[in-house]
C-alpha cells in the first residue's frame with residue numbers, strides 16, 4: 001500500500017487496517033488468525049469496531065486508536081439521518097472507550113473525534129469531516145513511525161556502526177500501528193542501514209504477539225531473527241552480545257514510567273543488570289501527561305482462558321488465574337525514549353514536559 005500524500009512517499013508491505021472507500025467500511029486484518037491466514041474483517045459501525053478491539057482482531061496502542069477513530073466516523077455515516085443526530089454518536093464513543101483500558105492512544109483519538117464532533121455538530125458534512133479526521137490520525141501515525149524509525153536507527157549507529165544483536169518484546173510493528181511500526185520501525189530502519197545481525201524475538205506469552213506477529217513481519221522482509229521463550233531473555237542478555245532491547249509502549253506517564261506488554265519490566269531490569277541499553281519507541285499520542293506516574297495507569301486483566309486453553313485445547317486443568325497483560329517499567333530503567341518529536345535520554349518529568357511543548361519534527 002502506498003501512503004504519503006505529498007509528505008513522504010513510502011510503500012508499506014504490511015498494514016493492519018484500511019478504509020474501503022467503495023463500501024464505506026473499515027477493513028481490519030484479523031490478527032487472531034496470523035501467521036497462518038490473512039483474513040480481513042469488514043466493520044460497518046462502532047459496535048463492530050469496539051468488539052474487534054476487545055477481541056484483538058486489531059491490537060497495539062496506535063492501531064486501536066486509529067481503528068476507534070474510524071469507528072466514530074462509521075457510526076456518523078450510519079446515523080446521520082436518524083432522529084437524535086448527532087447526539088446519538090456519544091454512546092458509540094463511550095462504547096469504543098470501554099473496549100480496552102490501558103493504551104492511551106485509544107482515548108487520545110476518541111478525544112480528538114469528540115472535539116471535532118462538538119466543533120462541527122451543526123455542519124451538514126459532519127460525517128465526512130469525522131472521516132477526514134480519522135484518515136489524518138492514521139496518516140500522522142504512519143509519519144510518526146517513519147520519523148521514529150530514522151531517529152532510533154541513527155541512535156543505534158551513534159553507539160556502534162557494526163551489525164548488532166537486538167531484542168524485542170511483543171509486537172510493536174506495522175501491525176500495531178498505522179503501518180511501519182514503533183520498536184519494529186526502528187529495527188526496520190536499522191536493518192536497512194546494515195546495523196542488524198539478529199533480532200531476538202521474545203515469544204510473548206500468553207497471546208504470542210512475538211512468535212505469531214513480530215516474527216511474521218520480520219520473516220517477510222528477510223530480517224534475521226531468532227525466537228526464544230520469554231524466560232530465556234535473562235540467559236541471552238547475560239551472554240553480553242545483545243546491545244539494545246527495543247520495545248513499544250501503551251501508555252507513558254508524565255514522569256516517564258512506561259506501561260507495555262507484560263514482561264517488559266522484567267526485561268528492563270535484566271537489560272540494566274547485564275549492560276544492554278533499553279529503548280522505548282512511542283509516538284507522543286502514547287504519552288499521558290494527566291497521569292503523574294505509572295502506578296496510576298490502569299492495567300488490563302484478560303480472560304483466564306488465555307492461560308488455560310490454546311487453540312481450543314486445554315493446556316492444564318481449570319484453576320484460578322492471574323492474567324495482567326501489561327506491566328509498568330519505572331522511568332529510571334529506561335535509557336532512551338524515541339518519539340516523533342525527538343529523543344529523550346533518561347526520561348523524567350522535566351524532560352517529558354519539555355518534549356511535549358515542542359512542535360512536531362515533520
Ligand code: MRU
Nearest residue numbers: 059060061170172176248249261
Ligand atoms: O495486548 P496488545 O497486543 O495490544 O499489546 C501491545 C503492546 O504491548 C505493544 O508493545 C504496544 O501497544 C506498542 S505498539 C506500537
